[in-house]
Amino acid sequence: MALIPYPEADSIDPESQAAIDKFANDHGRPTLLRQLLAWSPPALEAMDDLYHPVFLEGLMTRDFKEMLFVAASQARERPYCAGGHSRLLVKEFGYDEDDVRAIRDGEENDNWGAKEMALIDYVRKIAVDPAGVTPEDLEEPRRHGWTEAELVEATAMAAHSVWTTSVAQSFHLEHDLIGPDFEGYF
């Protein structure tokens, strides 16, 4: 069980409950993170306000950004976030499960070339050790053609991963990933 109980349904404010229900309807699975964040409505609102603009808009495609997020979360060894968004890539974007595993682990695969892998390597590093990032870490993706704006978008995916994984790991939401509701996490 998570280290803090999820709030009782009758104690959740209507806006937070609507956000929880919308996620479940959109993705066909419950959201433990949002249920826990119902303890802090400003944080729940903030996370939802952040997610859609950052993932849906910008220069990169949604599925590519999801992959960057998954890679960052996997590098941080956070199974709740990496597993949930890996499931999304398979169920909603049609990716092969083994390909998702390879990409999120930073391994060579048939879908991506050196350009994409250079960016994945950067995202994995900054998600785990931001203080250790050097100018050279950005030079490699630049050398492969990534622009400043794309580097900032990619960095935002790593930042988003740190946001969500900090909550998920601190309260061990991964302990509640059991049962048919979470089929497809890997």
Add this chain to the structure above:
Amino acid sequence: MSFIPVLEAEPPIGAADPTAVPPIAELRGVFAHFPTGLGAFDQMYQRMVGKGRLDRTLRFVILGASARWRNDPFIASAMFRQAIDDGLTAVELGDLIGEAESGDPIGAEATLLGFCRKATETAFKMIQRDVDALRTVGWTNGQIVEAVTMVSLSGYMTVMAAGGGLTQTPGLEAEPWR
């Protein structure tokens, strides 16, 4: 030294509470390469800093301390400055951080900060006893969750600052109590 050019960012729009506007112009200048992302970041910051279950000054202390534990003097100095502007003295701030880092905090705020340090550095080691210790000194579930979301927000800002090279800015005052 910035790793990514810092752009001139427009001021945040629609801030209900002007004191909740992000105080970090250079970070917003890096984020300005992705204008939609910058708008979303501004809104997140305003929501999370502008209201909540914890005292706002304590929220700034957590934001700064978590950055400190990530070796990020840029966000640490900015958030500690906000706490001091809110009325905390530099000495009080130093005492609080010192007690939290002692490994054996006694006061409620230092105990919460110690928990946040663990959430920052070794969240995978968190156990039920850590949460129970917070309840013993009076913190509620809502306050505990909110404290960890401050660790989250701090981490978000640290990653963006690191990507821009801002964490290596010389001359930052990350320990204003010294």
